[in-house]
Amino acid sequence: MHISSTKNGDLIAxxxxxxxxxxxxxxxxxxxxxxxxxxxxxxxxxxxxxxxxSDLKKFHEKWSLLGDLVDPKEELDAAANRILKxxxxxxxxxxEQVRTFGGINRHPAGRVVTVAYxxxxxxxxxxxxxxxxxxxxxxxxxITELAFDHKQILDISYEQLQRRVQEHPLAFSLLPKxxxxxELQNLYEAILDTKMDRRNFxxxxxxxxxxxxxxxxxxxxxxxxxKLYNFNYNKYEKKKKKWIGIDF
Amino acid sequence: MHISSTKNGDLIAxxxxxxxxxxxxxxxxxxxxxxxxxxxxxxxxxxxxxxxxSDLKKFHEKWSLLGDLVDPKEELDAAANRILKxxxxxxxxxxEQVRTFGGINRHPAGRVVTVAYxxxxxxxxxxxxxxxxxxxxxxxxxITELAFDHKQILDISYEQLQRRVQEHPLAFSLLPKxxxxxELQNLYEAILDTKMDRRNFxxxxxxxxxxxxxxxxxxxxxxxxxKLYNFNYNKYEKKKKKWIGIDF
DNA sequence: GCAAAAGTGTTGGAAATACACCCATGT
DNA sequence: ACATGGGTGTATTTCCAACACTTTTGC
Numbered sequence: 426m427h428i429s430s431t432k433n434g435d436l437i438a439x440x441x442x443x444x445x446x447x448x449x450x451x452x453x454x455x456x457x458x459x460x461x462x463x464x465x466x467x468x469x470x471x472x473x474x475x476x477x478x479s480d481l482k483k484f485h486e487k488w489s490l491l492g493d494l495v496d497p498k499e500e501l502d503a504a505a506n507r508i509l510k511x512x513x514x515x516x517x518x519x520x521e522q523v524r525t526f527g528g529i530n531r532h533p534a535g536r537v538v539t540v541a542y543x544x545x546x547x548x549x550x551x552x553x554x555x556x557x558x559x560x561x562x563x564x565x566x567x568i569t570e571l572a573f574d575h576k577q578i579l580d581i582s583y584e585q586l587q588r589r590v591q592e593h594p595l596a597f598s599l600l601p602k603x604x605x606x607x608e609l610q611n612l613y614e615a616i617l618d619t620k621m622d623r624r625n626f627x628x629x630x631x632x633x634x635x636x637x638x639x640x641x642x643x644x645x646x647x648x649x650x651x652k653l654y655n656f657n658y659n660k661y662e663k664k665k666k667k668w669i670g671i672d673f
Numbered sequence: 674m675h676i677s678s679t680k681n682g683d684l685i686a687x688x689x690x691x692x693x694x695x696x697x698x699x700x701x702x703x704x705x706x707x708x709x710x711x712x713x714x715x716x717x718x719x720x721x722x723x724x725x726x727s728d729l730k731k732f733h734e735k736w737s738l739l740g741d742l743v744d745p746k747e748e749l750d751a752a753a754n755r756i757l758k759x760x761x762x763x764x765x766x767x768x769e770q771v772r773t774f775g776g777i778n779r780h781p782a783g784r785v786v787t788v789a790y791x792x793x794x795x796x797x798x799x800x801x802x803x804x805x806x807x808x809x810x811x812x813x814x815x816i817t818e819l820a821f822d823h824k825q826i827l828d829i830s831y832e833q834l835q836r837r838v839q840e841h842p843l844a845f846s847l848l849p850k851x852x853x854x855x856e857l858q859n860l861y862e863a864i865l866d867t868k869m870d871r872r873n874f875x876x877x878x879x880x881x882x883x884x885x886x887x888x889x890x891x892x893x894x895x896x897x898x899x900k901l902y903n904f905n906y907n908k909y910e911k912k913k914k915k916w917i918g919i920d921f
Numbered sequence: 922g923c924a925a926a927a928g929t930g931t932t933g934g935a936a937a938t939a940c941a942c943c944c945a946t947g948t
Numbered sequence: 949a950c951a952t953g954g955g956t957g958t959a960t961t962t963c964c965a966a967c968a969c970t971t972t973t974g975c
Contacts, residue, residue: 442730454742455703458786482690494702497784501775525773525788527749536745538706540773591919607953619917624956625938629919632936648952649945661921669867670964671839671877673914855926872929873965896925897972918937 459539460504461492461575463523463582464513466548466562467599472615473548473562474579477512479572480558483533488563489572490579492539505542512560515551519598520544521589523582531574543582545598566618590616594635597656605643605651606630635661707787708752709740709823711771711830712761713813714796715847720813720863721796722827723761725806727820731781736811737820738827740787753790761794762803767846768792769837771830779822791830793846814866838864842883845904853891853899854878883909 464475476488491512495504505520523541531537553560565583570576590596596612597604610626630636636654643650712723724736739760743752753768771789779785801808813831818824838844844860845852858874878884884902891898 454705454745456706456743456745457702458704458706495704495775495786497702497704498777500777501773501786522772524770525749527743527788529746529748538743538749540775588916591916592921594921605954613919617917622939623954624940627955629937633921635921645947646953647947649947649954651954665921669839669865671861673840673842673881673883673909853927870965870967871927872967875928876930877964893974894926895974897927897974899927 457535457537458495459492459537460495460501460508461490461539461541461578462505462508462512462520463490463541463543463579464509465543465545465565465586465599467612467615468548468562470611470615472565474565474568475513475553475560476563476568476571477558477560481533481572484572487570487572488568488575490541490575491560494537495540501540502542505540505544509544512557513546513551513553515546515553518544518546518551519595523578523585526574526578528574539578541578541582543586545586545595547599547601549601587617594656594658594661602655603639603641603653604655605653607651609654635664705783705785706743707740707785708743708749708756709738709787709789709826710753710756710760710768711738711789711791711827712757713791713793713834713847714810715860715863716796716810718859718863721810722813722816723801723808724811724816724819725760725808728806729781729820732820735818735820736816736823738789738823739808742785743788749788750790753788753792757792760803760805760808761799761801763794763799763801766792766794766799767843771826771833774822774826776822787826789826789830791834793834793843795847795849797849835865842904842906842909850903851887851889851901852903853901855899857902883912 466473466475475491477491478485479487479489491508493504493508493511495501499507501522502520505522506516509515509518509520520542521544523543525538525540527538529536531539548562565579568576568579571579586595590613596609596616599612600608606627609630610621610623613626614620635657637657639653639655641653643653714721714723723739725739727733727735727737739756741752741756741759743749747755749770750768753770754764757763757766757768768790769792771791773786773788775786777784779787796810813827816824816827819827834843838861844857844864847860848856854875857878858869858871861874862868883905885905887901887903889901891901
């Protein structure tokens with residue numbers, strides 16, 4: 426980043442001292458920065474997202490994402506992790522930056538630029554211990570309106586999730602450690618909102634050769650039990666793909 | 674975004690008035706925000722990037738990206754466009770947000786969070802009229818060090834360009850309006866740093882059916898002249914792809 | 922006529938798709 | 949026995965990669 430002071434289209438050729446720039450950085454040019462977390466989960470064969478009542482009175486009727494201001498001494502990633510921890514008690518989950526939303530009037534309290542992150546958690550294995558502000562899971566597809574510009578943030582995060590999940594083995598963090606192929610397929614079908622052929626789905630995953638057969642079976646299912654697997658992250662890391670292929 | 678005041682892991686269940694939040698937004702929690710532009714061009718069969726001397730004295734020996742602080746009343750996208758305009762005189766080009774870099778010590782003048790954008794411009798058709806701070810094009814592959822964390826920003830932007838260019842017809846904005854298939858292939862080979870089979874490359878682009886044959890030939894080339902084409906954006910917009918296919 | 926790049930088709934293999942039957946379990 | 953989903957194989961098609969010769973122009 427390189428700093429200059431004009432905002433009006435003038436051209437700048439000067440060289441500045443550090444203290445001159447420090448003055449700018451400390452002065453009127455600062456903006457409130459927040460992080461919003463889009464936390465996806467999977468349960469009952471539906472993709473879910475975690476929402477709370479906005480704790481801003483004006484928007485208390487509306488649901489909102491989990492967010493907070495970033496402290497000037499705090500890393501962005503650390504802020505995202507902190508927010509997740511504060512709101513859910515959860516730790517140690519996949520978090521990825523989506524993009525930054527900087528609309529001038531996106532927040533009623535003034536200019537607040539927000540960096541969106543998304544995260545994937547396993548609803549079964551991470552029961553929420555904190556339920557303040559009516560924190561709970563909502564079906565992604567049933568959401569029509571959110572506070573602020575959070576619907577837009579959700580939509581873009583969801584699109585990004587759909588893209589990423591096809592190229593990286595993210596989805597496994599939404600499942601229990603041991604899962605059946607049926608569960609895996611249900612998850613992909615929910616995220617991508619599509620149906621797939623069961624036989625070809627199996628073929629594809631077995632061909633990848635990243636699933637470890639645990640030699641265990643599902644229990645208490647009202648039909649023939651399926652085998653349980655988990656995902657071999659080590660093997661995946663070693664085999665990652667090249668990708669050359671123009672494909673609009 | 675939802676605002677709360679704790680930074681220390683406490684949990685918050687309160688409902689706040691707008692003015693209480695306004696106080697927070699205006700107070701100590703603000704951070705300097707900048708935009709940095711990674712401007713790619715293509716010339717002499719090489720991918721180039723536009724750099725200037727840092728106008729910060731401390732880093733005056735180093736090259737840096739084109740950046741500036743964001744004004745509190747300015748949209749992020751507008752800031753990116755303004756910076757491009759100020760530094761190069763250019764207007765009306767493709768600009769896309771990459772991601773946000775928020776390292777605490779990334780800037781010597783204090784906490785400055787920066788939003789990176791990249792942009793693709795046609796070097797031939799947009800001669801730079803402004804050359805302050807030694808603004809000029811550098812070969813992307815020759816860059817080893819930049820001021821601040823700009824090398825990291827460049828690397829990530831370049832990776833994103835490589836991904837995007839394979840799925841969207843961005844590359845055409847780096848070429849003259851009329852281009853030959855050879856030029857197009859040279860461009861892809863430069864961006865993706867690879868070699869492609871000439872016949873298969875043609876086949877692929879003709880099969881897409883987005884190239885308009887202008888019935889014109891190259892001029893003044895020291896060999897058999899090739900046909901000139903341009904890209905049919907309208908047709909592309911109508912045909913865009915669905916995209917289902919797990920592929921790690 | 923020679924150098925340099927344009928233009929052009931075919932073939933084989935790999936991957937994706939479509940599709941149907943038998944099997945194991947719980948009720 | 950029957951309902952439910954698990955498990956398996958094959959034929960077809962589509963896409964991609966590899967590959968060589970003839971043509972047109974400038975010099």
